[in-house]
Amino acid sequence: MDKLINLTMSYRSDSDIFTPYGYLEQNGYLEQNEVAINYTIPEKSELVAWIVSNWNPSSRRVQFYEELKKYINIHVFGRQHLALDSDQTFSVVSKYKFYLSFENSIHTDYITEKLWKNALVSGSVPVVLGPPREIYERFIPSDSFIHVDDFPSAKQLASYLLELDKNDQKYQGYFKWRSKLRPVGTFSWIVHYCKACVELQNVPSYRTISSLGKWFT
Secondary structure, three states, X not given: OOOOOOOOEEOOOOOOEEOOOOEEEEOOOOOOOOOOOOOOOOOOOEEEEEEOOXXXXXXXXXXXXXXXXXXXXXXXXXXXXXXXXXXXXXXXXOOEEEEEEEOOOOXXXXXXXXXXXXXXXXXXXXXXXXXXXXXXXXXXXXXXXXXXXXXXOHHHHHHHHHHHHHOHHHHHHHHHHHHOEEEEOOOOOHHHHHHHHHHHHHOOOOOOOOOHHHHXX
């Protein structure tokens, strides 16, 4: 692929055309003295959920799950697990306090619908396994998620989740950011195609990327 690609269009923020799996937008323009929007946390009756289709026992996320489930109850949906139709994702996940947003690959800026649609749009606090915390914080507030790397072990992560389960005030702190921002995790690819059209019209000159593989590593 060397010297064949003219522009990059991907989930990476340093792409020529940035196409993330989701993003945050303002709830609305807030005047200086205007009261921020009150977000209603969906009613919670369950603790931890995870939707997974690609079950690879040797992957870090499955191995971490196998350790985590020793200390906390987790409901797993998807192939070979509890059945869940795609149109039920919001209604089911919204009942859970926490959602395991575990990526199947670890790459720069690779933050998929597992965070945006499954967790944030559904109103569940994401427990993330993916890029380092500082990368997540480029796209979402630091107090909107829990990163597995913040804990030395799965046991201590489980203890923290159980602590939040018993402390409503501390748990609700993970929703404060929603007074000003809201997640967008479902949109048409037409939005991204429009970005490509604009970029193609405005690109200053013809070029090729000398090494696409080097850029992606």
